[in-house]
Amino acid sequence: xxxxxxxxxxxxxxxxxxxxxxxxxxxxxxxxxxxxxxxxxxxxxxxxxxxxxxxxxxxxxxxxxxxxxxxxxxxxxxxxxxxxxxxxxxxxxxxxxxxxxxxxxxxxxxxxxxxxxxxxxxxxxxxxxxxxxxxxxxxxxxxxxxxxxxxxxxxxxxxxxxxxxxxxxxxxxxxxxxxxxxxxxxxxxxxxxxxxxxxxxxxxxxxxxxxxxxxxxxxxxxxxxxxxxxxxxxxxxxxxxxxxxxxxxxxxxxxxxxxxxxxxxxxxxxxxxxxxxxxxxxxxxxxxxxxxxxxxxxxxxxxxxxxxxxxxxxxxxxxxxxxxxxxxxxxxxxxxxxxxxxxxxxxxxxxxxxxxxxxxxxxxxxxxxxxxxxxxxxxxxxxxxxxxxxxxxxxxxxxxxxxxxxxxxxxxxxxxxxxxxxxxxxxxxxxxxxxxxxxxxxxxxxxxxxxxxxxxxxxxxxxxxxxxxxxxxxxxxxxxxxxxxxxxxxxxxxxxxxxxxxxxxxxxxxxxxxxxxxxxxxxxxxxxxxxxxxxxxxxxxxxxxxxxxxxxxxxxxxxxxxxxx
Amino acid sequence: xxxxxxxxxxxxxxxxxxxxxxxxxxxxxxxxxxxxxxxxxxxxxxxxxxxxxxxxxxxxxxxxxxxxxxxxxxxxxxxxxxxxxxxxxxxxxxxxxxxxxxxxxxxxxxxxxxx
Numbered sequence: 001x002x003x004x005x006x007x008x009x010x011x012x013x014x015x016x017x018x019x020x021x022x023x024x025x026x027x028x029x030x031x032x033x034x035x036x037x038x039x040x041x042x043x044x045x046x047x048x049x050x051x052x053x054x055x056x057x058x059x060x061x062x063x064x065x066x067x068x069x070x071x072x073x074x075x076x077x078x079x080x081x082x083x084x085x086x087x088x089x090x091x092x093x094x095x096x097x098x099x100x101x102x103x104x105x106x107x108x109x110x111x112x113x114x115x116x117x118x119x120x121x122x123x124x125x126x127x128x129x130x131x132x133x134x135x136x137x138x139x140x141x142x143x144x145x146x147x148x149x150x151x152x153x154x155x156x157x158x159x160x161x162x163x164x165x166x167x168x169x170x171x172x173x174x175x176x177x178x179x180x181x182x183x184x185x186x187x188x189x190x191x192x193x194x195x196x197x198x199x200x201x202x203x204x205x206x207x208x209x210x211x212x213x214x215x216x217x218x219x220x221x222x223x224x225x226x227x228x229x230x231x232x233x234x235x236x237x238x239x240x241x242x243x244x245x246x247x248x249x250x251x252x253x254x255x256x257x258x259x260x261x262x263x264x265x266x267x268x269x270x271x272x273x274x275x276x277x278x279x280x281x282x283x284x285x286x287x288x289x290x291x292x293x294x295x296x297x298x299x300x301x302x303x304x305x306x307x308x309x310x311x312x313x314x315x316x317x318x319x320x321x322x323x324x325x326x327x328x329x330x331x332x333x334x335x336x337x338x339x340x341x342x343x344x345x346x347x348x349x350x351x352x353x354x355x356x357x358x359x360x361x362x363x364x365x366x367x368x369x370x371x372x373x374x375x376x377x378x379x380x381x382x383x384x385x386x387x388x389x390x391x392x393x394x395x396x397x398x399x400x401x402x403x404x405x406x407x408x409x410x411x412x413x414x415x416x417x418x419x420x421x422x423x424x425x426x427x428x429x430x431x432x433x434x435x436x437x438x439x440x441x442x443x444x445x446x447x448x449x450x451x452x453x454x455x456x457x458x459x460x461x462x463x464x465x466x467x468x469x470x471x472x473x474x475x476x477x478x479x480x481x482x483x484x485x486x487x488x489x490x491x492x493x494x495x496x497x498x499x500x501x502x503x504x505x506x507x508x509x510x511x512x513x514x515x516x517x518x519x520x521x522x523x524x525x526x527x528x529x530x531x532x533x534x535x536x537x538x539x540x541x542x543x544x545x546x547x548x549x550x551x552x553x554x555x556x557x558x559x560x561x562x563x564x565x
Numbered sequence: 566x567x568x569x570x571x572x573x574x575x576x577x578x579x580x581x582x583x584x585x586x587x588x589x590x591x592x593x594x595x596x597x598x599x600x601x602x603x604x605x606x607x608x609x610x611x612x613x614x615x616x617x618x619x620x621x622x623x624x625x626x627x628x629x630x631x632x633x634x635x636x637x638x639x640x641x642x643x644x645x646x647x648x649x650x651x652x653x654x655x656x657x658x659x660x661x662x663x664x665x666x667x668x669x670x671x672x673x674x675x676x677x678x679x680x
């Protein structure tokens with residue numbers, strides 16, 4: 001029997017058909033619960049005896065699947081793969097990574113991370129994390145070379161580069177720009193650092209520059225380049241006095257000194273100075289308690305009122321100069337206020353060799369008001385020697401009430417200790433602010449004009465001042481009148497004058513009248529003020545040998561007019 | 566030691582002439598000395614008591630023009646007007662008359678410094 005033809009199969013013990021044969025549509029098996037081998041459904045569905053169902057694909061909801069494994073494993077690991085989520089049930093491999101929300105973390109330890117475009121194209125860029133720094137770099141040479149554009153340093157700063165050259169670096173206080181910074185506008189303050197950290201620039205172009213510190217006329221001291229030395233060399237100074245470069249006074253009661261103007265061979269010409277102030281000891285002595293040797297520079301209350309001492313935000317000043325000394329040791333720079341107040345501040349400087357060296361000192365502004373006056377109000381002292389009364393105190397590095405013992409405290413130079421000792425200096429600049437700027441050289445005639453405010457002498461042989469006069473009668477009394485003579489410029493105050501008649505009589509004139517006859521030892525009332533000799537006269541009794549209407553020449557030898565502080 | 570020249574000037578004897586200007590450093594020292602030492606460091610101005618004969622005569626001699634005019638008319642008229650005038654002046658101020666100076670009292674502006 002090759003074919004059994006029947007409609008249904010039923011167990012004799014069953015109450016219904018177990019297998020029903022459906023014409024041309026298969027069969028229906030009722031109550032099937034066990035099967036001794038796998039059941040194959042078509043070619044792809046296999047129902048195994050161990051409860052395993054396999055198929056080439058499943059269709060339909062998997063919501064009721066249970067006991068699924070805790071994680072999926074991608075077994076086929078390899079380099080340079082990107083696995084992304086896809087739609088539906090797919091995990092897609094993609095050419096680019098898209099991540100639009102949340103945090104993408106790529107963690108690594110002790111290795112380098114590069115993000116870059118694949119391929120060999122030059123001028124592509126990469127982001128590199130390496131050794132604690134993050135780089136953005138331009139690639140070239142088939143990615144074998146790179147040029148850094150941005151560095152985020154692990155130490156905290158950020159660097160920006162142009163073609164491999166660093167141009168901007170952030171710092172803990174701001175940023176450092178190397179090169180030219182251009183902007184449509186700037187705001188805020190530009191503050192240069194101290195010492196060598198100055199602002200260096202070629203040309204600054206702006207429609208408006210507003211500066212807190214002046215760029216010209218910065219130097220408060222009028223003869224810091226030591227250009228003008230009207231008094232010439234002065235010897236034998238054992239009780240102080242002026243000499244050498246103008247407007248500097250040696251104050252001493254110890255030793256004997258010569259002061260003079262040094263020439264270009266004696267000055268730091270490589271630094272731009274062809275003159276200097278020379279102080280040479282010519283008679284040595286050790287200090288007793290009350291002795292002193294210092295250089296004195298004085299300023300009027302008018303000239304330094306801009307320091308705002310005693311008012312909100314008083315200005316600091318910086319004092320700088322070049323100095324050369326045969327001795328090593330310390331000397332003291334002291335700045336004093338002396339008008340309506342009596343205070344000081346000091347700093348000790350060290351000479352360590354006999355070369356020309358640059359020194360600078362910055363003093364903060366004081367809180368005590370200084371009088372505004374044409375008289376002396378501020379004094380700069382450079383202490384070179386002194387006894388205990390002037391050096392035995394404390395170096396006052398903040399403003400303090402004046403104590404003479406503090407003025408030269410810290411000075412150990414002992415310039416008066418040997419006749420071989422010298423102290424030269426030049427380039428003295430006292431300026432607003434905390435930075436010692438390059439010395440402000442002015443034209444010689446400017447220095448000369450400024451120095452005439454304090455000292456004048458006729459620039460001719462024997463310093464001869466020659467005036468003209470005439471015998472004069474008032475009623476029955478003879479007199480003499482002399483021409484007015486203006487000083488080259490208005491002086492600080494009515495000057496003290498000194499002269500002689502070339503015959504041994506101090507402060508007396510020689511009068512040369514008719515027939516060239518000369519009368520010596522003539523005293524006149526000079527009538528000088530800060531603008532000049534405003535018409536001297538002799539009245540009553542006139543001048544011996546001078547008749548009414550007789551003209552004469554009035555000679556004053558070695559004439560000097562001095563209005564120093 | 567100081568000497569008064571006039572109300573504008575003081576001589577530091579043998580050294581310099583100091584103006585009476587409070588901004589002048591030497592005048593400030595003069596004031597300090599008068600206050601500290603006293604007025605004994607200052608001498609008053611010279612005061613002329615007797616004029617020397619030559620200065621006294623010079624004041625009274627007629628001018629050269631006047632004297633020449635006198636001499637002309639003396640020659641024309643046989644008079645001695647010029648000679649008489651000159652003799653009169655010479656006799657009035659004999660050669661023995663020398664200048665005599667005294668020292669004036671210190672002015673109030675100096676005395677006031679020390680009081």
